[in-house]
Each structure stands twice: as C-alpha cells, then as structure tokens.
Amino acid sequence: MTPDAALDNLAFLVGLRLMGVDARRRLRLALLRHPDLDTRNRADGIAERLEGLDAMLDGRREPETLQDRLDLARAEHERAAAPFDPAFWLARSVELMGAGFTAQQAALLVQEVRGRVDADTAGAPQFEEETA
Structure with missing residues (x-):
C-alpha cells in the first residue's frame, strides 16, 4: 500500500466508524x-x-x-x-507503518486524527438515525 492509499484508508475507516x-x-x-x-x-x-x-x-x-x-x-x-477502541488505533498505526511511514510518523498521524475525532465526538451526543 502506498502512503497516500494508507491515509485514504485511515480516513475511510474513521468515517465508517463515525457513521454508527x-x-x-x-x-x-x-x-x-x-x-x-x-x-x-x-x-x-x-x-x-x-x-x-x-x-x-x-x-x-x-x-x-x-x-x-x-x-x-x-x-x-x-x-x-464506543466507536473507537485502542485496538482500532493500533491497527491504523501498523497499517501506516506498513505503507512506509516511520513509527514516529504513524504515531503522530494517529494521535492527530484521534485528537480531532475525540474532540468532535466528545461534546456531541451519539445519535443513530431513526427509520420511520
């Protein structure tokens, strides 16, 4: 996997988790x-x-x-x-390292995404879409 593909995959998997x-x-x-x-x-x-x-x-x-x-x-x-657990973030770090990022780069990327996701979801109530 290329570094760009790994970043796309990270964004995709985070988005899937956020949708519920x-x-x-x-x-x-x-x-x-x-x-x-x-x-x-x-x-x-x-x-x-x-x-x-x-x-x-x-x-x-x-x-x-x-x-x-x-x-x-x-x-x-x-x-x-919870939508995100430590195993989810660890797997994303491993994927990033497998795509050519160093361990430090992967950790920083995951930490940045995790910080943004946690900040966005901390104050927002978790709603599941209701069907009529």
Whole structure:
C-alpha cells in the first residue's frame, strides 16, 4: 500500500466508524441490493439476515431462533460500544507503518486524527438515525 492509499484508508475507516453501526448496516443492505453486485452474496442470505436483524432492532419482529437472539445481542453490544477502541488505533498505526511511514510518523498521524475525532465526538451526543 502506498502512503497516500494508507491515509485514504485511515480516513475511510474513521468515517465508517463515525457513521454508527445502524447506518453501516443499512449501507451494507443497500450495497447488497445494488443490481451490479455479484449475485453470489444474495444467494448466501446475507441481505435477508441483515433485513431480519434490522426488523428486530426496530421492534418490527421478535427473535425466533437462537441465531436471531445471538445476532440481536451482538448488534446491541455493538450499539453500546464506543466507536473507537485502542485496538482500532493500533491497527491504523501498523497499517501506516506498513505503507512506509516511520513509527514516529504513524504515531503522530494517529494521535492527530484521534485528537480531532475525540474532540468532535466528545461534546456531541451519539445519535443513530431513526427509520420511520
């Protein structure tokens, strides 16, 4: 990976985390439904499983199976977890070093991004987009 690609990847992954778990799930559903996507993914039932999870989280459907209850518990745990944890930032540092940044440069870049993200999210309430 080039240094520019590593920085793009860092920005992309931070953006995904900032959008929240519910919005990421809906994004995955929209991409799975896109007509240009390979149909093998649809055959695996991924879209149906995500739609079912979305319905359970919205209260439109009750969990019926053990897998439903496990999926629901995992999704609720993800909702409650902080969007950024130390493992996330460590992985970004390693990716930057793998792209040619020195350890000090990678640490400074991650520290700068982390500082901005923490400052932006510290005072702002965490909202998940509601569906009607």
